[in-house]
Amino acid sequence: MPMKVMTKRPFEVTKKISSHAYRLKLPESLKIHDVFYVGLLSKSHKSPNQPFPERPPPETIRGEEEYKVEQIIDSKRQQGKWFYLIKWKGYRPEDNSWEPEELLEHSQEEIRCFNKSRLKKACDSAKSL
Secondary structure (H helix, E strand, O other): OOHHHHOOOOOOEEEEEEOOEEEEOOOHHHOOOOEEEHHHOOOOOOOOOOOOOOOOOOEEEOOEEEOOEEEEEEEEEEOOEEEEEEEEOOOOHHHOEEEEHHHOHHHHHHHHHHHHHHHHHHHHHHHOO
16 A cells, blocks of 8 residues: 555554654554654544544555555556556545556456456447547
């Protein structure tokens, strides 16, 4: 899952390093430094009027965290690479993200279905001309 989603996810503070830095408990698969400047952090709040929906945890596949693709919404080609707009299972539309095809190795069936559907729409449009 993209780094953008990391901003939507609450992480446990494990240690206050200084008045300007905190250590967070991060999944090993993120492979990033676990100390953050306080200006990059915000408190996690639960509102009884708008409860934070429980989101499904990622699956661990070969030591890497993977999130399930619910739907592929769109695609684009940039600098010779295909990117897909992904709706993540259990996540809100604002968490949708563009992902390069090479990061979607376990979502090949979803890519095939999306491309087949897109081809059918193109053929149907051509027939109506």
